[in-house]
Amino acid sequence: METTLPNSPHSEFLHPRPELAQCILGGFLRDTRGCDLTPNQRFNHFAASPLCAVSVSFEGNSRILAKPSDFVTPAGAELTPAQTFSGPQNRPTTSWNDGDVYAMVIAFYPDAMSAMLGIAMEDYIDQSVRLEDLPDGPVLQILQRACEASEATTMFEALQADLAPKWRDIRPPQNSFGRMIGDWSRSLMLNAALSNTGRSLRQSQRRMKAAIGQPLKRLQTFTKAEEAFALALQDDGTDMAGIANDAGYSDQSHMGRHVRAQTGFTPTELLRGYESDEAFWSYRLMGQRF
Numbered sequence: 001m002e003t004t005l006p007n008s009p010h011s012e013f014l015h016p017r018p019e020l021a022q023c024i025l026g027g028f029l030r031d032t033r034g035c036d037l038t039p040n041q042r043f044n045h046f047a048a049s050p051l052c053a054v055s056v057s058f059e060g061n062s063r064i065l066a067k068p069s070d071f072v073t074p075a076g077a078e079l080t081p082a083q084t085f086s087g088p089q090n091r092p093t094t095s096w097n098d099g100d101v102y103a104m105v106i107a108f109y110p111d112a113m114s115a116m117l118g119i120a121m122e123d124y125i126d127q128s129v130r131l132e133d134l135p136d137g138p139v140l141q142i143l144q145r146a147c148e149a150s151e152a153t154t155m156f157e158a159l160q161a162d163l164a165p166k167w168r169d170i171r172p173p174q175n176s177f178g179r180m181i182g183d184w185s186r187s188l189m190l191n192a193a194l195s196n197t198g199r200s201l202r203q204s205q206r207r208m209k210a211a212i213g214q215p216l217k218r219l220q221t222f223t224k225a226e227e228a229f230a231l232a233l234q235d236d237g238t239d240m241a242g243i244a245n246d247a248g249y250s251d252q253s254h255m256g257r258h259v260r261a262q263t264g265f266t267p268t269e270l271l272r273g274y275e276s277d278e279a280f281w282s283y284r285l286m287g288q289r290f
Contacts, residue, residue, distance in 0.1 A: 007034050007035045007036070008035065009030070009031065009032040009035050009037070009278065009281065010029070010030075010031040010032075011028070011029065011030055011031075011281040011282075011284065011285055012028075012029040012285070013026050013027070013028060013029075013285040013286075013288060013289065014026055014027035014028075014029060014104075014152075014153065014156050016160060017160050017164065019164055019167070019168070020160055020163065020164060020167060022109065022112065022167075022171055023108060023109060023112040023113075023116075023163065023167045023171065024106065024107070024108055024109075024112075024160070024163075025051055025107040025108065025109065026106075026107060027104050027105070027106045027107075027152070027156045028104065028105040028106075028107065028282055028285055029103075029104045029152050029153075030044075030101060030102070030103050030104070030105075030281065031101075031102045031103075031152075032060075032097070032100050032101050032102075033059065033060075033100045033101075033102055034100065035100065037097075037100075037278065039074070040279075041278040041279065042074075042096055042097040042098075042099075042101075042279075043074070043094055043095070043096050043279035044062070044094065044095045044096070044097070044279055044281070044282065045092070045093075045094050045263070045264070045265075045273070045279050045280055045282065045283070046089075046092060046093045046094070046095075046282050047092050047225070047262055047263045047282075047283070048089050048090055048091050048092050048222070048261070048262045048263070049088060049089050049107070049222065050088045050110065050212065050213070050214065050218070050219055050222045051088060051107045051108060051109060051110060052085070052086060052087050052088055052107075052108050052109075052110045052113050052121065052124065052213075053085070053086045053105050053106060053107050053108065054083070054084070054085055054086075054105070054106045054108070054131065054143060054147075055080075055083070055084045055085075055086065055103065055104070055105045055106075056082065056083055056103060056104050056105075056106075056147050056152075056155065057080075057082045057083075057101065057102075057103045058102045058103060058104075058150060058151070058152065059100065059101060059102040059103075060097055060098065060099055060100050060101030060102060060103065061079055061080070061082075061097065061098055061101070062079070062080045062095045062096070062097055062101065062103070063075070063077035063078060063079055063080065063095060063096050063097075063098070064077060064078060064080050064093065064094075064095050064128070065077050065093075065094045065095065065096060066078065070096075071094070074096035075096075075098065077096065080095070080128070081130045081131070083130065083131040083132070083144075083147050084128050084129065084130060084131060085124070085128070085129055085130075085131050085133075085134055086124075086127070086128040087110070087121060087123075087124025087125050087126065087127050087128075087213055088110055088121065088124070088125055088126075088212070088213045088214060089125075089126055090125065090126055090214070090218075091126065091261075092262065092263050092264040094264070094279075102152070103152075104152045104155070104156070105282075106156065106159070110211065110212045110213050111208075111211040111212050112167070112171070114210070114211040114212070114213075115170050115211070116139045116163075116166060116167065116170065117134060117135060117137065117139050117140065118135060118137060119134070119135060120210040120211075121210065121211055121212055121213035122209055122210055122213045122214065124213065125213045125214060131143060131144065131147065132144070138166065139163070139166060142159065142162040142163055142166070143159065145158070145162070146158045146159035146162065221258065221262070222262070224247050224248050224249065224258065225258060225259060225262045225263075227246075227247040227248070228243055228244070228247035228249070228255055228258075228259065228267070229270075229283075229286070229287070231243045231246055231247055232267065232271060233274075233287050240252050240255070240267060240268075243255070243267075255267065270283070274287065
């Protein structure tokens, strides 16, 4: 059980402008300044995700826990750069803060960032690099300029203002597909199936993998996990067998193995952490969107 804090940490999900809904999922803001968190309360758990992200630390620092010993002595883990770009992550990740932190993670749809940055997203699967190590160009310059802001919401608005005209020039000719991973992945699959480019299916699949970093079939695993999470929150996790069936799993055990692979926790542990553990703040922000 978490200890009551004199000042509660502030976590907030920042929604993108409507015209950028096919490009940006949103911003995850985290502010623990003045909260006097215990070492255990300074962990940050993140699920595996098909999205890519730009992370910015305005104050404080973060350490990625890459090996089991890092969870025992997190202060010895490697420091992450203040500004990083992360590709899609097929494994859950955990970070730890030495002290107070004021930071934001902006999640992007990988096909959008692949087009704007001119990169093959499959080269960044399970990778995090310094923002400055991305290929130079107008979009990188927009990201770097936005990161010069000292305040998160100001940065997010400045980034959107500069990205909007770039995105208008390259966005696909289709209706907005919403801002859920399931909606996005289903839209990609439908567009691939209806594509009339005159090229082979194999060529289409290769192009799609370069843009999103992985096969479309892999996205189905993320979609199932998202649906199970949403159903569990609506049902308070009281009917795990029913949740597994409704989310498309063969049985409850199948769902349990899948959820553990995506998050590092069993469904029961995940829901318990969601309710009471400060380290699960990112899951609570995602839960607010359902």
